Amino acid sequence: MRYSGLKVITEGLFGNKGWTPAWRDPAPKAEYDVVIIGGGGHGLSTAYYLAKNHGITNVAVLEKGYLGGGNVGRNTTIVRANYFLPGNSEFYSHSLKLWEGLEADLNYNVMHSQRGLINLFHSDGQRDAFARRGNAMINQGDDAILLDREGVREHLPYLDFEQTRFPIYGGLLHPRGGSARHDAVAWGYARGADKRGVDLIQNCEVTGIDIENGVVRGVQTTRGAIRAKKVGIVVAGRSSQVAAMAGMRLPIESHVLQAFVTEGLKPVINHVVSFGMGHFYISQSDKGGLVFGGDLDFYASYAARGNLPMVEHVMEAGMTLMPMIGRAKVLRSWGGIMDMSPDGSPVIDKTHVDGLFLDCGWNYGGFKAVPASGWCMAHLMATGEPHEVARKFRLDRFATGHLLDEEGTGSQHNLH
């Protein structure tokens, strides 16, 4: 069924009886050409582009819970292409271009809103660093505008510019940056993949990976064995466990990242604002809630909840930056499990097992990567060659020393 404004109106007139489920609920077949483990954003987009770009439709996505129940439904939805390092820069640029055509492509409203992202800076040295980053973004063909303090004031009059600890010197505006509705991205890709013949199989946990003579043969699951010619591991925070089923030890440590949302308010924050010095960022959802967060809790964790010190820290940073939010009531907070890599950049690569592929290491920036990650993972699985914008996301770069340390903080999992 194609969605359209006309369809909404006609369905409204006839009691909304004509809507059909957005995807099927098939039982797993005995064999597929490709099995994708993990029904998050990246797994679903991989399946979608396998079908759409490469005509590979005998595909199953195996999800241990429900589609979109992982990080893709827990993140704070910032979509941006403001990376600096060659390797990251072209990848996120490609992703943003896919975002810009995503709703038309999927025939699904993912509420992608390019409301502009402003990264604040607080010293001369930081201004120089942001000017350089802005130039790198422009060289990549994306957009960046360096704002001075008065320029920031025009956009964000409500900030506390005089705060003594981190007075605001200016900001880097990325006009095409913004946000999107996270669940809708998962649902849109799910529907698109299903329509092209992909089986989306929920409540199906992969418990083993079958390998014979160095070649992948399929997977063991809670719904039985499934044979496959190719298997992709796309499980974000659970990457280490699933890769261990194939005898791999990954450069990944899982950490918890918290986020918060307030009661719904009238429009008050029109951009995405990030305050790096305070480790705080915020935007306002279309429902009106202020969505904000900060840093990792900083210790390895699989508990989808964090501890109080980071809650306090995030609230303090928010109050320092924009005291007006002190009046809003926090409705909910939650945590997600992040697959942190030592250099803060991801992996999209083959493994030592023939036919087994890996997509992981998204840290806390993998939502914006959903389109390009799926695009590149599908390309790799279909052709056996890395896509040109993802060729630096190699698994062996840690061993060879070719780190992609975007933040320049060193090779420690919790520092990115």
Added chain:
Amino acid sequence: MRLTCPLCGERDRREFYYYGAEDFLHRPGEGAPLSDWDNYLHLRDNPAGVTKDLWYHEAGCAQWLLVTRNTVTHEITGVELVAERAK
């Protein structure tokens, strides 16, 4: 989350700096192959369950601690001084 430092007693998580997995205690020797360095610096078991990792009592006795804890429940079951262990 609270850690019981063998020297200082039970203290709030805020007093400690988390460094990483126990692997950091096993620095490769001179002339070790590159793969040992990769293991030491980057590769992790990353268990969902009981793990051992290194914490620094930054706002206390300034000792490195080897903590046994559960990454799923955040329960802490052991805290040892790294200095004692090395002896």
